[in-house]
Amino acid sequence: MSSAPVASSVAGVGHLLRLALRRDRVRLPLWVVGLGGTIVATAASIPPLYDTPEKVAGYARIVGSTPVSYLMSGRQVGLDTLGGIVANETSQVAQLGICLMVVFLVVRHTRAEEESGRAELLRSTVLGRHAATLAGLAYGLMAVLLISAITTVSMLAVGLDAVGSLTYGVGLALLGAVYTAITLVAVQLSTSARGALGLGVAAVAVGYLVRGLGAMEDNVLVWFSPFGWAQRMDAFGDERWWPALLLLATTALLLALAARLMAHRDFGGGLLQPRPGSARAGRALGTPFGVATRLQRGLLIGWAVGLFLLGMLYGSVIPSVPDLIASNPEMADFVGAGGQAAEDAIVDAFLAYMFLFMAVITCGFVVASVLRLRAEEEAGRTEVVLATPVSRTSWMAATTALALIAAVTLTVIMGLGLAVGYGLGSGEWDQVLRHVAGQLAYVPGTLVIGAFAAALFGLVPRATGVAWAAVALVALQVVLGEILRLPDAVQAISPFWHLAAVPLDDVELVPVLAELALTAALVAVGIWGYRRRDAVSG
Amino acid sequence: MAVIELHDIVKTFGATRALDHLDLTVEQGEVHGFLGPNGSGKSTTIRVLLGLLRADSGSATILGGDPWRDAASLHRRLAYVPGDVSLWPNLTGGEVIDVLARMRGGLDEARRREMIERFELDPTKKARTYSKGNRQKVALVAALASRADLYLLDEPTSGLDPLMEAEFQEAVHEVRAEGATILLSSHILAEAEALSDRISIIRAGRVVQTGTLAELRHLTRTTVIAETERPPTPITAVPGVHEPVMHGNRVTFDVDSDHLDAAVAALAELGVRSLAAHPPTLEELFLHQYGEEVSA
Numbered sequence: 116m117s118s119a120p121v122a123s124s125v126a127g128v129g130h131l132l133r134l135a136l137r138r139d140r141v142r143l144p145l146w147v148v149g150l151g152g153t154i155v156a157t158a159a160s161i162p163p164l165y166d167t168p169e170k171v172a173g174y175a176r177i178v179g180s181t182p183v184s185y186l187m188s189g190r191q192v193g194l195d196t197l198g199g200i201v202a203n204e205t206s207q208v209a210q211l212g213i214c215l216m217v218v219f220l221v222v223r224h225t226r227a228e229e230e231s232g233r234a235e236l237l238r239s240t241v242l243g244r245h246a247a248t249l250a251g252l253a254y255g256l257m258a259v260l261l262i263s264a265i266t267t268v269s270m271l272a273v274g275l276d277a278v279g280s281l282t283y284g285v286g287l288a289l290l291g292a293v294y295t296a297i298t299l300v301a302v303q304l305s306t307s308a309r310g311a312l313g314l315g316v317a318a319v320a321v322g323y324l325v326r327g328l329g330a331m332e333d334n335v336l337v338w339f340s341p342f343g344w345a346q347r348m349d350a351f352g353d354e355r356w357w358p359a360l361l362l363l364a365t366t367a368l369l370l371a372l373a374a375r376l377m378a379h380r381d382f383g384g385g386l387l388q389p390r391p392g393s394a395r396a397g398r399a400l401g402t403p404f405g406v407a408t409r410l411q412r413g414l415l416i417g418w419a420v421g422l423f424l425l426g427m428l429y430g431s432v433i434p435s436v437p438d439l440i441a442s443n444p445e446m447a448d449f450v451g452a453g454g455q456a457a458e459d460a461i462v463d464a465f466l467a468y469m470f471l472f473m474a475v476i477t478c479g480f481v482v483a484s485v486l487r488l489r490a491e492e493e494a495g496r497t498e499v500v501l502a503t504p505v506s507r508t509s510w511m512a513a514t515t516a517l518a519l520i521a522a523v524t525l526t527v528i529m530g531l532g533l534a535v536g537y538g539l540g541s542g543e544w545d546q547v548l549r550h551v552a553g554q555l556a557y558v559p560g561t562l563v564i565g566a567f568a569a570a571l572f573g574l575v576p577r578a579t580g581v582a583w584a585a586v587a588l589v590a591l592q593v594v595l596g597e598i599l600r601l602p603d604a605v606q607a608i609s610p611f612w613h614l615a616a617v618p619l620d621d622v623e624l625v626p627v628l629a630e631l632a633l634t635a636a637l638v639a640v641g642i643w644g645y646r647r648r649d650a651v652s653g
Numbered sequence: 654m655a656v657i658e659l660h661d662i663v664k665t666f667g668a669t670r671a672l673d674h675l676d677l678t679v680e681q682g683e684v685h686g687f688l689g690p691n692g693s694g695k696s697t698t699i700r701v702l703l704g705l706l707r708a709d710s711g712s713a714t715i716l717g718g719d720p721w722r723d724a725a726s727l728h729r730r731l732a733y734v735p736g737d738v739s740l741w742p743n744l745t746g747g748e749v750i751d752v753l754a755r756m757r758g759g760l761d762e763a764r765r766r767e768m769i770e771r772f773e774l775d776p777t778k779k780a781r782t783y784s785k786g787n788r789q790k791v792a793l794v795a796a797l798a799s800r801a802d803l804y805l806l807d808e809p810t811s812g813l814d815p816l817m818e819a820e821f822q823e824a825v826h827e828v829r830a831e832g833a834t835i836l837l838s839s840h841i842l843a844e845a846e847a848l849s850d851r852i853s854i855i856r857a858g859r860v861v862q863t864g865t866l867a868e869l870r871h872l873t874r875t876t877v878i879a880e881t882e883r884p885p886t887p888i889t890a891v892p893g894v895h896e897p898v899m900h901g902n903r904v905t906f907d908v909d910s911d912h913l914d915a916a917v918a919a920l921a922e923l924g925v926r927s928l929a930a931h932p933p934t935l936e937e938l939f940l941h942q943y944g945e946e947v948s949a
């Protein structure tokens with residue numbers, strides 16, 4: 116190909132990139148401050164905690180080689196050094212954060228724009244066919260580099276080994292690059308931004324889980340995940356650079372695929388083409404609840420499948436927890452002294468953390484589901500509904516009820532997944548009820564978060580983004596609350612902090628009832644506010 | 654009894670005063686043209702009537718009730734077509750029509766079939782694939798297929814082609830013949846003229862003129878371009894003729910619509926070789942009547 120068509124197919128990238136930066140002049144700094152800040156805070160919190168060689172040596176034995184740690188953070192090398200500890204504690208937030216960040220940012224500036232029709236206006240100017248994809252790539256990489264640079268600098272700032280810090284940062288950046296490229300493929304496949312987001316987030320989840328399982332079983336599975344490749348650059352151990360080539364090559368291949376897909380599809384089209392639908396509405400579509408259910412059908416099915424599989428994966432590793440403990444001499448001594456009871460306690464602690472972790476994930480669902488109210492309003496679709504005899508109360512109550520009922524249902528599905536995974540792994544099927552009930556013990560926290568989103572929608576619709584900040588805060592409290600030594604007053608903001616650590620502890624009725632009451636109150640306040648405000652976005 | 658009565662309505666959005674002491678009366682059984690340039694407050698007025706927005710002050714009555722307080726029960730008797738129709742992307746056009754009709758409390762099956770045929774709508778397509786015109790058709794079919802006492806139509810033809818616009822006008826006539834009341838907003842004078850019994854003109858959030866077409870005639874001017882056999886100087890003396898411009902035997906002038914007759918007679922005296930006339934646009938109307946530029 117001569118250079119002229121290439122140049123013309125990418126014309127206007129600079130304009131698009133500037134436009135993206137202008138549109139995200141709040142959003143991007145929020146990501147950088149939120150994610151970067153968490154990484155800096157984590158890195159800074161470690162050295163004071165591990166200030167003697169004994170404490171450093173104890174980390175590998177007590178924290179770094181537990182099943183939970185393998186599953187969540189993989190097998191980090193050099194755990195007997197401060198660098199390894201910082202890397203291990205940071206990796207969950209940094210790796211998941213950077214990947215989710217690029218998925219959200221890249222979809223927002225590519226498929227979401229195309230779907231909204233705004234991109235059509237832009238395409239009619241001097242803008243090449245591949246300009247949007249390239250601008251998305253450049254923007255994603257920029258955000259990735261920012262976060263990676265912050266990570267490396269904060270590691271250097273707390274006095275960690277320079278080569279290790281740099282290797283870790285490079286691994287993180289390349290991981291982000293792979294997911295930028297994956298997202299660019301996803302936006303070619305799906306005709307909707309929501310679908311592209313789903314694909315991107317699913318790819319993050321799969322990569323993360325595969326690495327986690329591989330690390331837990333210490334097998335080759337680690338090498339089937341970009342998360343594994345980045346980690347196996349072995350920062351703070353015997354650094355090696357060839358896994359970086361895997362990441363680079365994958366990025367290049369995916370980008371080539373994205374470009375190819377882009378070149379062969381219509382504007383606004385995708386590989387997943389819409390089929391003709393029904394000319395008449397089914398019976399269920401006659402009530403606000405029916406409509407809300409239909410509008411969220413895809414979301415519900417996607418989450419149900421995803422959470423069931425996640426539950427199964429986590430459930431399937433529980434039976435190997437005792438073996439893992441037995442392979443660690445100090446733990447084995449401890450358990451040996453305590454006998455079966457001590458072993459059970461460790462399995463229960465593992466379970467409690469899994470339940471909590473999965474409950475936090477459902478917060479993402481419940482907020483997305485409740486905030487469909489806002490999305491509908493902003494798209495101007497609520498107007499037509501409210502112009503019928505449907506009242507604001509029934510419209511909002513229907514959507515909110517759907518979200519909360521779905522959250523409970525998904526929790527049960529997740530618990531079932533865990534029980535099935537456990538059954539398959541252990542051959543024992545007598546734990547089903549215990550696992551489902553255990554998972555359900557955490558659902559009040561999820562409901563409070565959903566109700567909080569509903570209250571925001573009713574009272575301060577422009578600030579519904581705060582609900583996502585609440586989800587981030589809850590996740591932060593669960594993942595890093597102890598390590599960051601957040602004051603109790605801050606941790607208490609998370610509704611999960613008040614709930615008993617089932618099955619390690621027994622359910623406490625008071626916090627459960629209090630949170631259910633709070634849920635009802637928040638929803639009521641939201642509806643009260645919604646009835647009083649203008650029902651038009653602006 | 655009036656179906657819609659707005660008195661002294663004020664609605665602000667932050668610093669923007671969208672409605673500025675607006676008065677509007679729509680009588681039972683009439684097609685009321687609600688005419689104004691972009692941003693003059695037409696959609697805001699209609700949203701106040703629907704109880705979607707709460708007026709800061711003033712009094713509002715619609716179908717004998719309070720649009721804010723009695724919204725849900727009033728909506729049983731009215732149908733609405735928004736100006737910028739947005740539909741659920743993953744529902745088909747047919748499903749959207751059914752959903753809205755059922756929420757409104759039922760639909761007339763025969764009318765639904767007839768309207769879909771009339772507007773040549775494919776109800777099996779997902780809404781995300783519809784053009785603006787097709788989305789508008791879906792909203793129109795949903796509104797017209799349910800029998801309502803009052804139709805609130807916000808610039809309903811802005812995406813339709815001329816053929817569909819004609820179908821729309823036909824449908825409006827039928828609905829009116831059945832005794833329904835229609836509030837039809839538009840920024841095109843000719844469209845409002847073609848359909849309306851009475852017209853209210855809104856400008857910067859305030860209704861500046863209300864009346865039947867005949868009553869508003871004095872407002873409208875026709876632009877005439879003519880070529881005559883003899884020099885057209887005498888035309889300048891005809892009352893109601895404004896700003897004549899002459900190039901030899903060619904003359905261009907504006908004439909008040911109620912003096913059109915005299916002007917045409919005067920031209921006939923001079924021997925007409927060619928004659929063209931066009932009604933004023935809304936912008937010209939405002940320019941002449943209020944001596945202000947209308948910002949689009």
Ligand SMILES: Nc1ncnc2c1ncn2[C@@H]1O[C@H](COP(=O)(O)OP(=O)(O)O)[C@@H](O)[C@H]1O
Pocket residue numbers: 651652653666669670671689690691692693694695696697698
């Ligand atoms: N939700 C809103 N928030 C802020 N300003 C608005 C909102 N809706 C309308 N406006 C403003 O009110 C004025 C009237 O708008 P609108 O009623 O939509 O006009 P029209 O329908 O006649 O074009 C405009 O200046 C518009 O910008």
Ligand SMILES: [Mg+2]
Pocket residue numbers: 695696697736807808
């Ligand atoms: Mg409007």
